[in-house]
Amino acid sequence: LIRNYLGFSRGIGGAELIQRAYQQAWVFGTRFALTREAVGLSPDGDLLVVTVSPGEELRTRSVVLATGVTYRRLDVPELEALHGAGVYYGASAFEAKALTGRVAHVVGGGNSAGQAALHLARYAAAVTLLVRGPSLAESMSAYLIEELAAAGVEVKLDAEVVGGGGEHALDHILVRDLVHMTDAVASTDGLFILIGATPMTEWLPSEVLRDRWGYLLTGDDIDEAWAEKGLKAVRSPQPLETSLPGVFAVGDVRRRSVKRVASAVGEGSVVISQVHTHLNQLAGRPPT
Ligand SMILES: Cc1cc2nc3c(=O)[nH]c(=O)nc-3n(C[C@H](O)[C@H](O)[C@H](O)COP(=O)(O)OP(=O)(O)OC[C@H]3O[C@@H](n4cnc5c(N)ncnc54)[C@H](O)[C@@H]3O)c2cc1C
Known part of the structure; x- marks a missing residue:
């Protein structure tokens, strides 16, 4: 449940928010290509x-990239094999309800993991948050840490999931205590993994500069990247523009994004005037 997005005092689920956004964009005349994936981007004049x-080409004067991130995987083959059968990346409302009265474990020390654990605690009989580091304070908002305690979520620090299994679905995990280097089996009905994210940028050409994690550079970050290489940029991109003229980036996929719905939506609003500036430049018109 997204509880910190302006205008939804009781919170709103991600799926419902997307559905509403879809309808609103449709009213404004947006055309959609559903279940299609962008697999290539190249300049042509x-x-x-x-x-x-599967191979259609769209020619356009400007592109806004809002491809977000995908969850980092836990490198445990026996758990990968149970993906969707008790092992999940992220936490959806559907899976949380299915765990009513049962036992859930959440892996991760960031706000996403904290929110997932809180959400699960509304349904599951017991929720344990497994954190690899020695403290939550560095990585999670203070209010969330307090809410986890109030909701009865057990927090295990210095803990790493190193194994697990189950015949048809997950029924146990192996948790390593990183201080004493001992392993213990924990029975569980659901393992929710939220250990960070990888930006969805691998399909983009090299002209679109990224940082070492793959996040897209925009605006001043591009000048800095060139300067680090001892080069000087030939043009100054607009604040949300990438290193490829006319290609913009907003939301989670952008370097320095704050990973919040409000900021992704806000950047989506701000970028439009920058797209118009680009289109005016192409047409030789003065900026508006
Ligand atoms: C568990 C969890 C809880 C969260 N809770 C909150 C919260 O309470 N409050 C809050 O403000 N934020 C929350 N967030 C963060 C919030 O969801 C993100 O910041 C926000 O969704 C970012 O929007 P976005 O448009 O950048 O990316 P996304 O919402 O990730 O959208 C990207 C879309 O692009 C699609 N895509 C990717 N690559 C391609 C491609 N090549 N071709 C076509 N489509 C592509 C993806 O499938 C996806 O649909 C939470 C996140 C998680 C994981």
Whole structure:
């Protein structure tokens, strides 16, 4: 449940928010290509060519990238095999309800993991948060730490999931105590993994500069990246523009994004005037 997005005092689920946004964008005349994936992007003169699976090419004067992030995987093969059968990346409302009265474990020390644990605590009989580090204070908001305690979520620090299994679905995990280097089996009905994210940028061409984690550089970050290489940029991109002219980035996929709905939506609003500036430049018109 997203509880900190302006205008929804009781919170709103991600799926419902997306559905509402879809309807609103439709009213404004947006055209959608549902269940299609962008797999390529290349410049062609003043135009940009976006390749959409299974091979259609769209020619356009500007592109806004809002591809977000995907969850980092836990490197435990026996748990990967149970993905979807008790092992989940992220935490959806559906899976949480299915765990009513049962036992859940959440892996991760960030706000996403904390929110997932809180959400699960509304349904599950017992929720344990497994954190690899020695403290939550560095990585999680103070209010969430307090809410976890109030909701009865057990927090295990210095803990790493190193194994687990189950015949048809997950029924146990192996948790390593990183201080004493001992392993213990814990019975569980659901393991929710929220250990960070990888930006969805691997399909983009090298002209679109990224940081070492793959997040897209925009605005001043690009000048800095060139300067680090001892080079000087030939043009100054707009604040949300990438190193490829006319290609913009907003939301979680952008370096320095704060990973919040409000900021992703806000950047989506701000970027439009920058797109217009780019289109005016192409047309030789003065900026508005
Ligand atoms: C468990 C959890 C709880 C959260 N709780 C909160 C909260 O309470 N409050 C809050 O403010 N934020 C919360 N967040 C963060 C929030 O969800 C994100 O900040 C926000 O969704 C970012 O929006 P976005 O548009 O950048 O990316 P996303 O919402 O991730 O959207 C990206 C979309 O692009 C699609 N895509 C990716 N690559 C391609 C491609 N090549 N072609 C076509 N489509 C593609 C993806 O499938 C996805 O649909 C939470 C996140 C998680 C994981």
